[in-house]
Amino acid sequence: AQRVTQPEKLLSVFKGAPVELKCNYSYSGSPELFWYVQYSRQRLQLLLRHISRESIKGFTADLNKGETSFHLKKPFAQEEDSAMYYCALRAWGTGRRALTFGSGTRLQVQP
Amino acid sequence: GAVVSQHPSWVICKSGTSVKIECRSLDFQATTMFWYRQFPKQSLMLMATSNEGSKATYEQGVEKDKFLINHASLTLSTLTVTSAHPEDSSFYICSARGGLDQPQHFGDGTRLSIL
Numbered sequence: 001a002q003r004v005t006q007p008e009k010l011l012s013v014f015k016g017a018p019v020e021l022k023c024n025y026s027y028s029g030s031p032e033l034f035w036y037v038q039y040s041r042q043r044l045q046l047l048l049r050h051i052s053r054e055s056i057k058g059f060t061a062d063l064n065k066g067e068t069s070f071h072l073k074k075p076f077a078q079e080e081d082s083a084m085y086y087c088a089l090r091a092w093g094t095g096r097r098a099l100t101f102g103s104g105t106r107l108q109v110q111p
Numbered sequence: 112g113a114v115v116s117q118h119p120s121w122v123i124c125k126s127g128t129s130v131k132i133e134c135r136s137l138d139f140q141a142t143t144m145f146w147y148r149q150f151p152k153q154s155l156m157l158m159a160t161s162n163e164g165s166k167a168t169y170e171q172g173v174e175k176d177k178f179l180i181n182h183a184s185l186t187l188s189t190l191t192v193t194s195a196h197p198e199d200s201s202f203y204i205c206s207a208r209g210g211l212d213q214p215q216h217f218g219d220g221t222r223l224s225i226l
Contacts, residue, residue, distance in 0.1 A: 034214065043115075044155075044204070044217040086154065098145050099206075099215050103154040 002027040004089050006102035013077050014110050021072040021105050023061075023087030032090040033063055033070040034099065039083045047072075047085070057081070077109045113139050115207050117218025125226055126197060132190045132221045134205030140185040141207035145215065146178070149202040158203075161188055195225045 003026045013019055025031060035047040048056045050063040050070060061072045070087060084106050088099040114137040122130055134144060143162050147155040161167040161182035169175050177199075179191040188207075192199055204220040 036217075043219045046214050046216070049214060097143075097211065098157050098160050100157070101154045 002031065002089050002091050002100050004087050004100055004102035006085075006087055006105050008105045009103070010106045010108065012108040012110060015079055016076050019072075019074045019077045019081070019107065019109075021085050021087075021107065023070045023072065023102060025068050025070065025087075025089050027068075027089060027091055030092050032092065033061070034088045034090065035059070035061055035070075035072050036086045036088055036101075037083050038086070044086065077107075079109045079111060082107055082109045113207075113209065113216040115141075115205065115216045115218040117205050117221055119221060120219055121222045121224075123224045123226065124195065127194055130192045130195055130223060132192075132203055132205070132223075134188045134190070134207065134218055136186045136207040136209075136216075139207075139209045141188070142185065142210060143208045144182055144188040145206040145208075146180060146188075146190050147204045147206065149204060149220070151202075155204060158190075192223065195223070197225045199223065200225045 005024045033050040036044045037047045038044050059074045061070050063070050084104050086104045087102040090099050116135045118133045145160050146158045148158050149155050157170050158173045159167045159169045159180050161180050163182050163185050167180035182188040202220050202222050205218045206215045208215045
């Protein structure tokens, strides 16, 4: 079975500092990885997916199959980035292909 | 963008009653819908997956008779918590996907409180 680990419950940085939210996964097959963000009192929103290889709101994430990681990075944090971030994995080859979520990391960007 | 509407957003009811939660995809056809449950300060746990016109597939440990799921159309799925008890109090979130390779989109969630 697949598993997603986000080791940090809370990450607090100052505005302008670099951010790295860690995500590690375990899955025997070829996974699809996502980052979702949840701002205060809002629904979960897709931030980015690894197959798109895009940068959204300055965030990037690279799938490292050797280290089974999909860390989320941003060079300069903004206060509006404060939110809950969830890493999620979708397994290929299973009929249901639902997302499996990590426990989430709360990012606090202080002024 | 793809929008998923979930209703109601909050419900409080007495123990023993049944509660129905609706999940609609507003601007796309959802071939698959998912129901998650989230306890305070914890992650989303998948309860069940439903494909339009088929019976839902429940995750291990989720009672089928307690959590009835109906996915009668490509835009609507419902979750009915039958004979709800205080331990069923939680935050329930639905998610919908347009196709196998599409991302999942989420509703706002329903906070269920059973007295």
